[in-house]
Amino acid sequence: MSFHASLGNLSLKQLRAFVCVAESRSFTSAATLLNLSQSAVSLLVRELESELGLKLLDRTTRSVRMTEAGAELHPVAARVLQDLGAAIAGSRELADRRRGRVRFACSPLQSSLLVPRLIGTFKARYPHITIVLRDTPGGEIIDLVASGEVDLALGVLPADTPFVAAEPLLTDDLLLIHPRSYGWGPRRRPTWKDIAAHPFIALGEHNSTRYLVDYHAAQVGVRLTPACEVAFVWTAIGMVDAGLGLSLIPGHARPIVQKFADVAMQPFEPQRIKRPIALMRHRQRTLSPAAEAFADFLRENFPRHDRRTPAARS
Missing domain, CATH: 1.10.10.10 (Winged helix-like DNA-binding domain superfamily/Winged helix DNA-binding domain)
Known part of the structure; x- marks a missing residue:
């Protein structure tokens, strides 16, 4: 039957x-x-x-x-x-956000410095929500969001990008790092001409920091010709530590720079260059309750920011 x-x-x-x-x-x-x-x-x-x-x-x-x-x-x-x-x-x-899975992307620098403690605090609140972290180069993050491969991402606020909604979370500055052998004291305020007069360690062409550096240097008539070009911030710091030149890197890399005794650092302030860091998601996809919980958590736990900061190209 x-x-x-x-x-x-x-x-x-x-x-x-x-x-x-x-x-x-x-x-x-x-x-x-x-x-x-x-x-x-x-x-x-x-x-x-x-x-x-x-x-x-x-x-x-x-x-x-x-x-x-x-x-x-x-x-x-x-x-x-x-x-x-x-x-x-x-x-x-x-x-009820008691369990679920969140696919989250951010740069390797952010995944090692900004994100781990945040995930730890979030997991204490939501122990049965799994965070799948994609630590990937910044130039690939928007593509991951647009294709739906990740639910949320953290990165430099893009210009108007179809299918990607971006919400500013914090504003980062640019950090000038140089060998201590240069003898630049804390009162010295290096200019773009000072940067151009020394070997410059540049981040890759698709890096958002590289875009900001090239754009603002061009605004004052300075063209930077890299002595070396690297993909990762850690590599740039290592190059500076070896005395190969100076570099401009994201400000939240300070904890890494502090570990290198032969590398000096200071904010680069001639134009008060800022990097807006945003929480990104797909415009046309509904977030799961777990992803909504993580997004809410990030909004609550990131520092306050200036929403008037203009967008920068990723």
Whole structure:
């Protein structure tokens, strides 16, 4: 006998009533468990039998027993109710932000300095939400958001980019690093001409910091010709530590620079250049409750920022 035909007008209430009666072997007990009247339970079972065209229960004044058809239906119906209950409970956990999975992208520098403690605090609040961190070069982050490969990303606020919505979270400055052997004291304020007069260690062409440096240097008529070009901030710091030149890097790299005794650092202030860091998401995709929770957490825990900061190209 098979119950894989059309479900017709079967209802969960009917299945639940049948399973409860079959397991308790009593309409009275089933009515108590379901918080229904005995007549209501009897009606639900009769409706189920009528819909299937089968007798499921043999009733006497003293007992209730499953028929052959009822015995075959019972484990299937019980499993359906159990699986559905688990699915509903899981959905409620997702809706209540008790569990889930968030795909998050940021630059390697941010993933090592800004993000780990934030994730630690978030996990303490939401222990069953998994963060899948993509530490990837800044030039690739917007593509990951636009393609839907990540739910959220942290990066330099882009110019008007289709499909990517960006919300500023903080504003970073530019940090000038140079060998201590240059002898520049803390009171000296290097200019663009000072930068151009020394070997310059540049970040890659697709790096947002490189774009800002080249743009603002050109604004004052200075063209920087890199002595070396590197992909990562750590490499630029290492080059400076080796005495190969100076560099301009993101301000939040200060904790790394402090570990290099032969590298001096100071804010580069001739034009008060700022890097707006933004939380990015796809414009046309709905965030999961877990991703919404992480986005809310980032908004709450990042420093206040100046929303008037103009956009920069990534």
